[in-house]
Amino acid sequence: MIGVNRLTSNSELQNLDLIDLLSERHTLVRRISEKAWNDQSEIYISNSEWYIMARIYKKRPTISYVTKNVDISRQAIHKFIKNLAAKGLVKIQNVENNKKEKCIQLTALGEECYEKNAALKAQLENEIAEKIGVKQVNILKDILKLDWRI
Known part of the structure; x- marks a missing residue:
């Protein structure tokens, strides 16, 4: 799975600052993750749609x-x-005692897709760990979880 459309050669990565390195790696793993999903599913789900699905998984937020709480414009989120509702991945319902508000939750199909995609991402993480080491992956995850105070 790894190596799909490499963005930048390793020698080019050596000259990048932290921000650009994070961006390059993020773009690469997102592209690989998206391709893995699209290769095994008939339902196309964009990265932004996955982002929204992750925020509502096992919840019923308004x-x-x-x-x-999602860093996408209000119009784009709507x-x-x-799109997610049209694909049968989410259902939108009225909030009790509130005529304006609507809540959203994943359908059974949406949860199934989310969980299959989580398994694909875990597989990608394992492949990365095979290449750079489990310890390095855990260190990287711990660093990314820290409060950077920025």
Whole structure:
């Protein structure tokens, strides 16, 4: 799975600063993850749609909560939610005692897709660990979880 459309050669990576290194690696693993999903599924799900699905997995947040807590424009979030609903991945319901608010949750199909994709991402993480070492992957994850105070 690894190595799909390498973005930058290793020699080019040596000259990048932290911000650009993070960006290059993020883009690479997202592209590989997206390809892995699309190679095994009939349902195309964009990275932004996955991002929204991750925020609502096993929850029933309001759409306004999602809008405030996802770093995508309000209009785009509404578009992505409509797309997800059209694909049968989410259902939108009225909030009890509130005519304005709507809540969103994954359907059974949405949860199944989310869980299959989580397994694909775990497989990719294992492949990365095989290449750079389990200890290095764990160190990297710990560093990324730290409060950087920025």
